Amino acid sequence: MSQTITVEGDVNAVDTRTLLTGQGSVTAPSLVVPAGMTKIKQVILTAAADGLAAGEAVNFVRLGGNAVLGGEQVIVFGGEDSQTVQAGSDAAPSLGSLFILADADIDVRPSDTISIAGEYGGVDVGDMAFAVTLVYGK
Amino acid sequence: MNQRKVRKMSKLYRSREGQITAVDTKSQLATLGSESAPGPLLVPAGAKKLNAVIIAFATDQSVAADGSFFIRLEGPGLPGGPETLAFGSQGVAVATGGHGSRSAIRFPLDIPVTAANEILIFAENAGEDTGTETVGVTLEFLV
Numbered sequence: 001m002s003q004t005i006t007v008e009g010d011v012n013a014v015d016t017r018t019l020l021t022g023q024g025s026v027t028a029p030s031l032v033v034p035a036g037m038t039k040i041k042q043v044i045l046t047a048a049a050d051g052l053a054a055g056e057a058v059n060f061v062r063l064g065g066n067a068v069l070g071g072e073q074v075i076v077f078g079g080e081d082s083q084t085v086q087a088g089s090d091a092a093p094s095l096g097s098l099f100i101l102a103d104a105d106i107d108v109r110p111s112d113t114i115s116i117a118g119e120y121g122g123v124d125v126g127d128m129a130f131a132v133t134l135v136y137g138k
Numbered sequence: 139m140n141q142r143k144v145r146k147m148s149k150l151y152r153s154r155e156g157q158i159t160a161v162d163t164k165s166q167l168a169t170l171g172s173e174s175a176p177g178p179l180l181v182p183a184g185a186k187k188l189n190a191v192i193i194a195f196a197t198d199q200s201v202a203a204d205g206s207f208f209i210r211l212e213g214p215g216l217p218g219g220p221e222t223l224a225f226g227s228q229g230v231a232v233a234t235g236g237h238g239s240r241s242a243i244r245f246p247l248d249i250p251v252t253a254a255n256e257i258l259i260f261a262e263n264a265g266e267d268t269g270t271e272t273v274g275v276t277l278e279f280l281v
Contacts (some may be wrong), residue, residue, distance in 0.1 A: 013170075013172045013274065015172045015174075016171075016172055017171065017172045035229070036186045039224075044225055046210065048239065049237070049239070051237045055200065056154060056196035056197050056199075056238075056271060056272045057196055057237065057272055058196055058272050058273065058274030059194065060153055060155070060170075060171065060194075060265055060274055060276070070150045070182070070281075071150075072267070072272075073151040074151060074152065074153035074170065075151050075153065075192065075276050076153055076155065076192055076193070076194040076195050076274035076276045077192070077194060077241070077242045078239070078240060078241050078242055078274065079194045079195045079196030079197075079238070079239070079240045079242075079274070080237075080238070080239050080240075081196035081197050081198055081199060081233070081237065081238040081239075081270065082194055082236075082237045082238075083198065083199055083233065083235045083236050083237075084235065091178060095239045096190050097194075097239045097240055097242075098180060098240040099241045099242045101186060101192070101244065104149065104207065105147060105148050105149040106148065106149060106150075106151070107148045118145045119171040119172060120171065121155040121171035121272065121274065122155065122157065122196060122272030123157075123198065123270070123272065125196075126206060
C-alpha cells in the first residue's frame with residue numbers, strides 16, 4: 001500500500017530555500033506523514049523556468065523536518081538555462097524537466113511533519129515553478 | 139530455530155553544486171544554493187557503499203562551440219581511489235537566444251566508501267569551451 005502527497009510552489013530567486021506548501025486549489029495540504037508509513041519510496045520532481053533572466057541553474061529539493069529520520073535529504077533533479085531572446089525573435093520553448101527517483105528508500109516517522117523545500121543554485125534564470133510528489137510506503 | 143533478523147536498507151542523499159567556468163579545468167562543487175559553505179561532504183556513519191550518483195546540469199549557451207562534461211569523485215571517503223563519470227554534452231551554432239531544460243540522470247553504482255571521511259566532487263568541461271555550466275551532484279549512500 002502506498003500514499004502520495006504533492007506540493008508545489010514558485011521559486012523566485014536563485015540560492016533561496018523556498019518551502020513548497022501549496023497544491024494548486026488547495027492552499028495548505030497536510031504535510032503530516034500518514035500513519036503506518038515508514039518510508040518515502042519514490043520522489044517525483046519537476047520544474048520549469050520562465051527564462052526571463054539569462055543564466056543557468058540546477059534545481060534541487062530539500063526533504064527535512066521532524067519526520068525525516070536521517071536528517072535533511074537533498075536531491076538534485078534538473079537543470080534550466082536561458083539566454084534572453086533578442087528583440088523581434090521568438091523565444092524557444094522552455095520544457096519542464098521531470099525526474100523520478102524510484103526506490104528512494106528514505107526513512108520517515110509516521111504522524112510527524114515533513115518539510116519540502118525547492119531551490120535552485122547557479123545563475124538566476126527567472127521564476128521557476130516546482131512540483132514534488134512523495135510516494136510513501138512501508 | 140533458524141531466525142535471522144533482516145534489517146531493511148535505507149538511503150541517504152547528500153548534494154553539492156557549483157560552476158564550471160573554463161575548459162579543461164577541474165572545478166570543485168562546494169556550495170548548495172543558499173548554503174554558500176556547507177562544509178565537507180562526509181560519508182554518513184553506517185554507509186556501506188555509494189549506491190548511485192544523480193547529476194543535473196545547465197549551461198548558459200554563451201559560446202558557439204561544443205563540449206562534453208564529466209565529474210570526478212575523489213578523497214579519503216573512496217578507498218578504491220578516484221572515480222569519473224561522463225554525464226552530458228552541449229553544443230550550439232549561434233549564441234543568440236534559447237532555453238534548455240534537462241532532467242537529472244541517476245547512475246547506479248556499487249562503490250565502497252569509508253564512513254566519516256570526505257568525498258570531494260569536481261566537474262569539468264572537455265572539448266571546446268561552452269561557456270559557463272552549473273552542475274549539481276547528489277551522492278546516494280546505502281546504509
